[in-house]
Amino acid sequence: MAKNILVTGGAGYIGSHTAKALARAGYRPVTYDNLVYGHRHAVQWGPFVEGDILDTAKLEQVIRDEAIEAIVHFAAFAYVGESVTKPEIYFHNNVMGSLSILDAMRATGVKQIVFSSTCATYGMPDRMPITEETLQRPINPYGETKLMIERALHWYGPAHGIRSVSLRYFNACGADPEGQIGEEHDPETHLIPLILDAASGRRAAIDVYGTDYPTPDGTAIRDYIHVQDLADAHVKALAYLFDGGETTQLNLGTGTGNSVREVIDAVERVTGCKVPRREVGRRAGDPPELVANPAKANQLLGWKPVMSDIDSIIRTAWAWHQRGK
Numbered sequence: 001m002a003k004n005i006l007v008t009g010g011a012g013y014i015g016s017h018t019a020k021a022l023a024r025a026g027y028r029p030v031t032y033d034n035l036v037y038g039h040r041h042a043v044q045w046g047p048f049v050e051g052d053i054l055d056t057a058k059l060e061q062v063i064r065d066e067a068i069e070a071i072v073h074f075a076a077f078a079y080v081g082e083s084v085t086k087p088e089i090y091f092h093n094n095v096m097g098s099l100s101i102l103d104a105m106r107a108t109g110v111k112q113i114v115f116s117s118t119c120a121t122y123g124m125p126d127r128m129p130i131t132e133e134t135l136q137r138p139i140n141p142y143g144e145t146k147l148m149i150e151r152a153l154h155w156y157g158p159a160h161g162i163r164s165v166s167l168r169y170f171n172a173c174g175a176d177p178e179g180q181i182g183e184e185h186d187p188e189t190h191l192i193p194l195i196l197d198a199a200s201g202r203r204a205a206i207d208v209y210g211t212d213y214p215t216p217d218g219t220a221i222r223d224y225i226h227v228q229d230l231a232d233a234h235v236k237a238l239a240y241l242f243d244g245g246e247t248t249q250l251n252l253g254t255g256t257g258n259s260v261r262e263v264i265d266a267v268e269r270v271t272g273c274k275v276p277r278r279e280v281g282r283r284a285g286d287p288p289e290l291v292a293n294p295a296k297a298n299q300l301l302g303w304k305p306v307m308s309d310i311d312s313i314i315r316t317a318w319a320w321h322q323r324g325k
């Protein structure tokens, strides 16, 4: 019998790709999402329950009705800029919402959870690449809310026998290689979909945030990781927990960074379209460079990115972008 997995935020970008990967691996994903940012049409693998993670009673009901054995928890607000101006909604949704899930787990006896964390928990580290031992010092409320839940998970282990894997994603990007789902944030703030908008003429130009960083070409460097590789890591993290694995935290990145200029150039190369660019000032709170050391995820889960070369990322994202025309 397929194991039933509750996927909170499964109507969103990374959650829907993970639901597909879970189904392919023989699990039965049950998506739980309030559709505040998610899309009903992105839920194509397994049943959908419309609900809020703050509603603990409803979570308990679904966990019992669907005989849930583990939770993959994506549901959160994830706009860094907004988190600075409205921290209250981030602490409420991301922290209280996650604690509500942990309450429902304690009430129903579910012992395993995979949690969406982020490289934003590291803040502005001065040494690259980032290992899991790099000091976590978030510089915005969004990163702070994720770190708080990592810490809660640390303490819920010994107290309640809840084992967890916190996956610290670097920059998620790309789309389902079969074109069934893709990145559909509204509003969109992420670099690659905005560059594709500029390439296709949906927006006038891409704003390059800062050209005076201490990097080889002056623009900021990030570690871009394909959403399909992220989805695969969740499947492996679940298997690790089902095998009795202990609570842990893992970086999910490639180990290689690309600058904003390099990404724009790659889009021009892959799409054959000119990308008008406008050089503007730095965006507040953006670190110059964030690159993962993914060795721990490789060792513990046997996980290795296979789709995350910049051309595959842009090719799949572009195919999805073109469909939406």
Ligand SMILES: NC(=O)c1ccc[n+]([C@@H]2O[C@H](COP(=O)([O-])OP(=O)(O)OC[C@H]3O[C@@H](n4cnc5c(N)ncnc54)[C@H](O)[C@@H]3O)[C@@H](O)[C@H]2O)c1
Residues within 6 Å of the ligand: 008, 009, 010, 011, 012, 013, 014, 015, 032, 033, 034, 035, 036, 037, 038, 039, 051, 052, 053, 054, 073, 074, 075, 076, 077, 078, 093, 097, 116, 117, 118, 119, 168, 169, 170, 171, 172, 173, 185
């Ligand atoms: N996209 C990235 O680059 C990135 C990087 C690091 C971490 N993350 C984290 O990964 C997770 C998924 O990110 P994403 O890009 O897929 O975002 P997304 O907005 O596409 O998906 C989040 C989903 O959660 C749902 N949701 C939000 N609050 C909810 C609530 N209270 N109850 C029920 N559902 C709720 C939304 O409707 C949405 O479908 C988030 O936790 C985010 O913080 C994302």
Ligand SMILES: O=c1ccn([C@@H]2O[C@H](COP(=O)(O)OP(=O)(O)O[C@H]3O[C@H](CO)[C@H](O)[C@H](O)[C@H]3O)[C@@H](O)[C@H]2O)c(=O)[nH]1
Residues within 6 Å of the ligand: 078, 079, 080, 118, 119, 120, 169, 170, 171, 189, 190, 191, 192, 194, 206, 207, 208, 209, 210, 220, 221, 222, 260, 283, 286, 290
């Ligand atoms: O129009 C844009 C958008 C972005 N950038 C630059 O492109 C890079 C990537 O920016 P994104 O907004 O795509 O992503 P971030 O690096 O800001 O990602 C952060 O926010 C995400 C939340 O959506 C994740 O949590 C992630 O882990 C966290 O580092 C940054 O250097 C940014 O300055 C631009 O130059 N122009």
